[in-house]
Amino acid sequence: MALNLNPEEARMLEGADGPAVALAMRIIVGLAEAKGASRLIDVTSAHIDSCLFHGQSGIDLARRLVDLGGTCRIPTTTNIGSVDLLHPELIRADDEAAAQAKRDGRELMELYARLGVAQTWTCAPYQHRPRPGFGEHVAWAESNAIVFVNSVLGARTDRYGDFLDICAALTGKAPASGLHLESNRRARIHLDVSMVTNSGDHIFALLGYLTGTIAGSAVPVLGGFSDPESITEDELKALGAAAASSGGVALFHVVGRTPEAPTLAEVCDPGSVPVVTLTDDDLKRAQAELTHGTGDVDAICLGTPHASLPELRALAGELRKSPGHALTRPIFINTGRITLAELDAHHPGDRAVLAEFGVTIVTDTCTYLTPVLDPAVRTVMTNSGKWAHYAPANLGLGVVFGSLRECVAEALR
Amino acid sequence: MTAIITASTASSVASHPGRILHPGRTSAPAQALEPLSFWGGVDLTGAVVDVHHPAHGTGLSGWVVVMPASRGSSSGSSVLVELIRLGTAPAGFVLSEADAIITTACLVAAELYSIDLPVVLVAEAELARIAAADSVEIAADRD
Numbered sequence: 001m002a003l004n005l006n007p008e009e010a011r012m013l014e015g016a017d018g019p020a021v022a023l024a025m026r027i028i029v030g031l032a033e034a035k036g037a038s039r040l041i042d043v044t045s046a047h048i049d050s051c052l053f054h055g056q057s058g059i060d061l062a063r064r065l066v067d068l069g070g071t072c073r074i075p076t077t078t079n080i081g082s083v084d085l086l087h088p089e090l091i092r093a094d095d096e097a098a099a100q101a102k103r104d105g106r107e108l109m110e111l112y113a114r115l116g117v118a119q120t121w122t123c124a125p126y127q128h129r130p131r132p133g134f135g136e137h138v139a140w141a142e143s144n145a146i147v148f149v150n151s152v153l154g155a156r157t158d159r160y161g162d163f164l165d166i167c168a169a170l171t172g173k174a175p176a177s178g179l180h181l182e183s184n185r186r187a188r189i190h191l192d193v194s195m196v197t198n199s200g201d202h203i204f205a206l207l208g209y210l211t212g213t214i215a216g217s218a219v220p221v222l223g224g225f226s227d228p229e230s231i232t233e234d235e236l237k238a239l240g241a242a243a244a245s246s247g248g249v250a251l252f253h254v255v256g257r258t259p260e261a262p263t264l265a266e267v268c269d270p271g272s273v274p275v276v277t278l279t280d281d282d283l284k285r286a287q288a289e290l291t292h293g294t295g296d297v298d299a300i301c302l303g304t305p306h307a308s309l310p311e312l313r314a315l316a317g318e319l320r321k322s323p324g325h326a327l328t329r330p331i332f333i334n335t336g337r338i339t340l341a342e343l344d345a346h347h348p349g350d351r352a353v354l355a356e357f358g359v360t361i362v363t364d365t366c367t368y369l370t371p372v373l374d375p376a377v378r379t380v381m382t383n384s385g386k387w388a389h390y391a392p393a394n395l396g397l398g399v400v401f402g403s404l405r406e407c408v409a410e411a412l413r
Numbered sequence: 414m415t416a417i418i419t420a421s422t423a424s425s426v427a428s429h430p431g432r433i434l435h436p437g438r439t440s441a442p443a444q445a446l447e448p449l450s451f452w453g454g455v456d457l458t459g460a461v462v463d464v465h466h467p468a469h470g471t472g473l474s475g476w477v478v479v480m481p482a483s484r485g486s487s488s489g490s491s492v493l494v495e496l497i498r499l500g501t502a503p504a505g506f507v508l509s510e511a512d513a514i515i516t517t518a519c520l521v522a523a524e525l526y527s528i529d530l531p532v533v534l535v536a537e538a539e540l541a542r543i544a545a546a547d548s549v550e551i552a553a554d555r556d
Contacts, residue, residue, distance in 0.1 A: 027520045034434040034516040034532075054452075054488055055495035060525050141487060161490030161517035248484070393453055 003032050004039050012171060020070030024167035031164060032175035041137050041176045043157075046072070046169035047125050047149075049079040049141035050162045051112040052369075053105040061163060062111035065170065071116040076169040077125040078117050079142045080306075081109040084364045084372075085121065086337055092371040115166065121364035122336030124237065124306040126153060134259050137180055139168030143244035144237070144305045144386065150251040152236050154259035156180050159250045179251055185260065187221035187253055187268035189214065190275045194224030198280050201235075201314075202403035205385035206286040207278070208239035212247025214276055221253040221267050228256035234308050241305050242385025290388040293398020295379040300411045301367045301391075302404070303334035304384040311335075312343050316350035318408040319357045327357055329411045332372060337363045369394050381410050416533040416553035418507060420546035429539045433553045434511060435519035437531030440551075441504035444468075444476040445544035450485025451492040451514070459501035474501040477549040479540065482510035493518035497528055505531040505551045509540040 005013065013029060015022040032040060050058060082105025084090050093099035113119055120128070125140075126148050132138050132155035140149050140157040141164070149155045158178030160168075168174045179185055191211060196203070211220050220243075225231065231254065243249035253261035261267045302315065312335060333354075335343075340363055343351050354361065362372055368387045373380070379398035382388055383406075388399045402410070416431040420443070446468050449455065454463035459474030474496075483489055493515060496502035506515055511534055519530045531553040535543065543549060 023524055026524065027517065030435070030520040031513060031517055034534075035511050035513065049487065050491070052488070054491035055457075055498070057494040057498045057521070057525060058491055060498070061494075061521060064525065143486070159487060159513070161487050161514040163490055163494075163521050164513070164517055 003029065003037055005029070009040055009173065018069050020065050020068035021170055023065070023068060024070070024170040025173070027163065027167045028171060028173055028175060032177070035175050035177040037175040037177040039176045040173045041180055042172055043074065043137045043139045043168055043174045045074055045132060045138045046076040046165055047079060047140040047142065047145050048076060048112060048117060048165045048169060050166050051078050051081050051109055053082040053101065053108045059104065059108050059111065062108060062115070065166065066111055066114050070170050072169040074169060074172045076117045077120040078112055079123050079145065080121055080365045081105055082365060082370055083109060084362055085109065086363050090360065090362055090372050091365070094371070094375065098371060117169070120336060120338060122306045122338070123366065124308065124336060127306070127308050127336065128338050137174070139165055139174045141165040143250070144241035146250050147240035147244045147252065148237055150179055151240055151253065151258050152233060159248070185219065185251060188218040188273060189220045190264070190268060190270065190273050191220055191222045192224045192275055192277045193222055195277055195279045196283065198283055200403050202383050203283065204235040205238040205242045205383065206283045208242030209246045209286045209290060209385045209389070210278060210282055211239065211252060212243035212245060212249050215243070215247050215249055217248030217250070219251050219253070220249065221255060221261060221264065223255040223264050225254065225256065228254055231257050234311055237305055238385065242389070245386045245389040287401055290385060290401040291399060292392045293379050295398050297329060297379050297381045297400055297410050298377040299329055299373055299380050300331040300407045301380050301382045301387055302331065302384070302407060304366055304368050304382070304387040307333050307335040307339065309339055309342050312339065312354070313347060313350050314404060315359065315408070316353040318405060319353055322412050325412050327411050328413055331359045331411050332362055332367050333359060334362045334366045381407050383407050416531070416551060418533060418535065418543060419550040420543045421548045422546055427542070429535055429543060431507070431533035431535045433555065434508070434516045434532040434534050435523070435530065436553045436555045437505060437529035438552050438554070439477060439505040439531055441475055441477045441548065443543070443546045443549040444471065444473060444478055446478055446480040448480055448482055448484040451483060451489035452486040454485065455492060455496070457495065457499060457501060459496055459503070473503045475504050477505045477507060477551065478503040479507045479544045479549065481540065482508055482512040483514050487514060489514040490518040490521070494522050494525070497522040497530060498526055502530060507533055507535060507540065507543050507549065507551070509535060509537045
């Protein structure tokens, strides 16, 4: 099947909109041909993950695009970078290599800023308006942002490699393949949660971890929730982020909650997809698998993905229950700079509680991959399935998984 | 856009057709692998550092990697471009899935550094035969 470009796309490829657009089109067309796409589609927004520093080549591409006059032609947000630009002193530079990585990380973020992005520096851009509507095609990167925009908002993005995000932002185009296509959005496996009786804010991260290990990169549908309409966006965020970490899940459906699954029959042929029943024992196993190491907890890390306003307020609420107590272990919480500004503007009392207890608020980056924690920290407690999945390898740390309430209790113990 | 993959062992030479995911030419020893994540799975010398991967400790620099597809984080593209820039990448790839992470990396490396790492797609059954080769030659030329 050959790739057909419309006249506008052909002109962009030939350079009519400048050399940066032509370069970006060569990459999009090359990928579309490799994927066997028959056409490109127009995308209405992009979310960039390539602004996180992985090496000199990332800087080389961003600088090339800046030098060629590139500028985003659709609304484009940025994922986290390697530096907290609002609180750069939080990022440790204990040796020359770390100091160089911090300089490189900042340079890359500055180059992306020059390409005309909205500097959101958050992995949870969906926590801010405007956001993509149902059925809208977008080009979003970063696994948790991808799974949220596909599953919870019902917009459509595929999983791409790094760099395709900025190419889509410069052109407004993406290959018509993968999850952009209706037929690839049907569920291939059915997870029945009707036997699960446990409750609590941490259940969704555990369900997400199990979903990823069972589904791999297939599209799962979760059914059997007793009150699906009451499931919050924060709970779906935790589920998706964990499923995209333990597996390659880029889209999930929840019957009666997510927009493509008003009923089970809408997203699959219930008689022909395999069914896996999840139980409280499975949740217990998931919690054990997300816990690595046996040492005492030295620090608490929350906000992976970036905490929402309700999550920041819930932390303040938990701390408020123990007036006069002091933290015996530091609490770090990652959030977006826009969310933090909202907390300051509308809930100064909650911000004051966080400050009073000495909670460290990290913006623009994330504690699971940037050196924020003291090198003496050996074991961390988190309520994030994603943090628990990646940190042992990224940071060489032990992890204990628990609910927000358990994390706060540990910090005050 | 057909590529020719020539797989050689001590006693045989066989040609296989493939589809070009990224053009280029190479001739190098072959390394068959289980799906591998470049992000977190390979260091900057091109060695497999994922302790859970069966090829842990194997150097991939200069070899033709024969595997179904990569796996894991989309940041694998960044790592592979970095390997190509440093000259420590594999010499080419023979895959059985149209892998976006590897293909995008090769497209970007071609733009930035004018280095073309061939990536070709073959049927699963062909992949198994090519995986048994000692060395592989890839001729993937766009018309």
